[in-house]
Structures are given as structure tokens and as C-alpha cells.
Amino acid sequence: MSGTQAWGFTDDRGTELGAARVPLRVVAYVRAGAALLDLGVTPVGVYGSGHDGGALDPAKAGGLGAAGVPYLGPGRALDEAALRESRPDVIVDVTYDGKSPYALDEAVAERLGVPLVALSVGNELTLPAILGRFAALAASLGAEPAGAASAADPAADPAADLAADLAAAEAALRAVAARSGIAVLALSGAGPEQVHLARPQAWPELAYLAELGVRLIEPGPGPGANWLTGDWAGAVGLRPGLVLFDEREHATLPYGLPSGVRLTPWNPETPPSPAAYARFFRVLAEALAV
Structure with a gap:
């Protein structure tokens, strides 16, 4: 997917988000960032929750550490200057109640003028549905879509x-x-x-x-x-x-x-x-x- 295309996505709060081009620089809550990395979208930074400290929790990190993705600190105590320096095009969080992002105050994204996507990980969705929503977001952000061929193996899916x-x-x-x-x-x-x-x-x-x-x-x-x-x-x-x-x-x-x-x-x-x-x-x- 070209970064020059218009982008739109409706998150699990029902919020319709859009941008003039596909977001290329993604900052995400650790859990969401690790999932996006698995799905082919590498964040430029991740942040934690109120349970987290000043270092990335290895139990939650997935492949983020090995990929060299910077950890910006726990979300609600996050230094906005550090987040701003990451120059995000979009922020991706999770939601447990279908109303509010879990780890980052939405006002932070508003002050940065950056869309904030919140995907549900609560029990109103089944696990397959949750996996499907993250896959849909990753695809919208330019991850390898289903059925795409690679240069090394044209038949690869x-x-x-x-x-x-x-x-x-x-x-x-x-x-x-x-x-x-x-x-x-x-x-x-x-x-x-x-x-x-x-x-x-x-x-x-x-x-x-x-x-x-x-x-x-x-x-x-x-x-x-x-x-x-x-x-x-x-x-x-x-x-x-x-x-x-x-x-x-x-x-x-x-x-x-x-x-x-x-x-x-x-x-x-x-x-x-x-x-x-x-x-x-x-x-x-x-x-x-x-």
C-alpha cells in the first residue's frame, strides 16, 4: 500500500479515523505494537500502561526488543516531548470497555493532532474476532496482505x-x-x-x-x-x-x-x-x- 493514499479506519469505539495518507510512523501500546510487528508493521515506538515501569516488560514485549523498537515509558506518565519526538502519524491503543483507550490519555493524541486507534481486547469479542481486527488494521497500515506474493517466492502467502x-x-x-x-x-x-x-x-x-x-x-x-x-x-x-x-x-x-x-x-x-x-x-x- 502506498503511503500517498488516503487512509481511513473505524476503530472498536466506533470512531471513524482518517488521514490524507496512509500512516507510516506508528506509536502503539506495547501489546498492540507487538501484535502489529508480528503482522508486518514495525512501530517507531511503544509505551506501557500503569502496570509498567521505566523499562520494557520482556513478558509483554514479543519481538519488539529484538526489532530495536524504542520504549517511551508508561503511558499515563509518558513524557509528551518523547512522544512528540517520535513524530507519530497514528497512535494505536487497546480498549477493554469499547469506550476509552486503555493505556494513553486520549487528550495526549489530541494535543499532538494525531489519530488514536483503540482496538477491543475485551470479552465483547471472541479471540478470532480480536485477531481479525488487528489483522485488518495492519493491512490498512500497509502490512503484507493475504495472497500477496514475495519477490523470493511468487507463490508465497x-x-x-x-x-x-x-x-x-x-x-x-x-x-x-x-x-x-x-x-x-x-x-x-x-x-x-x-x-x-x-x-x-x-x-x-x-x-x-x-x-x-x-x-x-x-x-x-x-x-x-x-x-x-x-x-x-x-x-x-x-x-x-x-x-x-x-x-x-x-x-x-x-x-x-x-x-x-x-x-x-x-x-x-x-x-x-x-x-x-x-x-x-x-x-x-x-x-x-x-
Whole structure:
């Protein structure tokens, strides 16, 4: 896609965005930036959220570090001068409520005069729909479209290859899940006294795991739409055979779980790309097969 073409995109808030030419310089929230990188769009910079610090969280970074994409700091404490120096044509964030960008105050983009795209990662969309929306944005920004040929291999179809790899990972996980029957608990550690237990249907990727046959544990009634907050004794009492633990830097490792419980890292902010989820599904399939 030529950068001289007019550009338009409607984000998941229903906001119609446009520019006189296709945006070439993309600044994005880390999760969105890692997904776009996987999909063929390299950001000129990424920023974090309120959970993040002054350095890029390796659990969330995907391929951003290896690609040399600069980290501009946590979003709501971001130095606007640093963002301005990146000369973005567009900013890409995520939204959990379909109303507001998650990590960056929209007023920042308004002061820069730059369109801000917010794509949903909440449970109003299924995981395949979320992946589809990020693919659509990447295509609008000039990523290799489905069916495009490369100079080295005129018959190559990168998008089809990514889809096939994800489908193979899903099939492998479905087959292992059907045999194992292991009860899986997803959680985020908050120190020795507290843990947040994920409600599977509140998380598109966990809900999708359930569709693939993974036996996910519901933490039970109580406050919290996405998490039930309690203590580690409560987590042990749910008798998980495998724990998906939040591997982001702000989370803590599990405390006091029985020695027989298997542990597998889980990033609740996995980049919404086929490649990232194929990797996650394969890791989980290996853990369930042990």
C-alpha cells in the first residue's frame, strides 16, 4: 500500500479515523505494537500502561526488543516531548470497555493532532474476532496482505501460512486437552497474601481455551468482573492440576502450591497476532501432555 493514499479506519469505539495518507510512523501500546510487528508493521515506538515501569516488560514485549523498537515509558506518565519526538502519524491503543483507550490519555493524541486507534481486547469479542481486527488494521497500515506474493517466492502467502500455523497449534491443543482432563487455573500473583483468580469467560483467550477443550476452573462467586481476589489457600482449595500464572513483571510467582501442581507462564496481554497465540497454545499443549 502506498503511503500517498488516503487512509481511513473505524476503530472498536466506533470512531471513524482518517488521514490524507496512509500512516507510516506508528506509536502503539506495547501489546498492540507487538501484535502489529508480528503482522508486518514495525512501530517507531511503544509505551506501557500503569502496570509498567521505566523499562520494557520482556513478558509483554514479543519481538519488539529484538526489532530495536524504542520504549517511551508508561503511558499515563509518558513524557509528551518523547512522544512528540517520535513524530507519530497514528497512535494505536487497546480498549477493554469499547469506550476509552486503555493505556494513553486520549487528550495526549489530541494535543499532538494525531489519530488514536483503540482496538477491543475485551470479552465483547471472541479471540478470532480480536485477531481479525488487528489483522485488518495492519493491512490498512500497509502490512503484507493475504495472497500477496514475495519477490523470493511468487507463490508465497504469508497470511495463509500464519493462519495455518495457528490452526495446527489449536488442533494440537485440542487433541491434548481431550486426553488430559487436567483442571487448569489461571491467576495473577499479588504477593504472599493475595492472588487474583481469573474468571475464564471474562478473558477472550481463556474462553477460547475452553472451546478447545481445556478444563478451566471457575473461581466462584464474589466481587470482580475479571478476577476474584483472595488468598493462596483459596487457590489451593480449587485443586488445580496446572496453574497458568501471570508472567508480567508486576505480578509475583505462585506461593504455597502443592508440589504436584504444574506451572505454566501466561501473559494476560499476549499480543493479538496468530504467531503469538500459536506459541502460547503450543506451550500449553506441552504442559498438559506431561
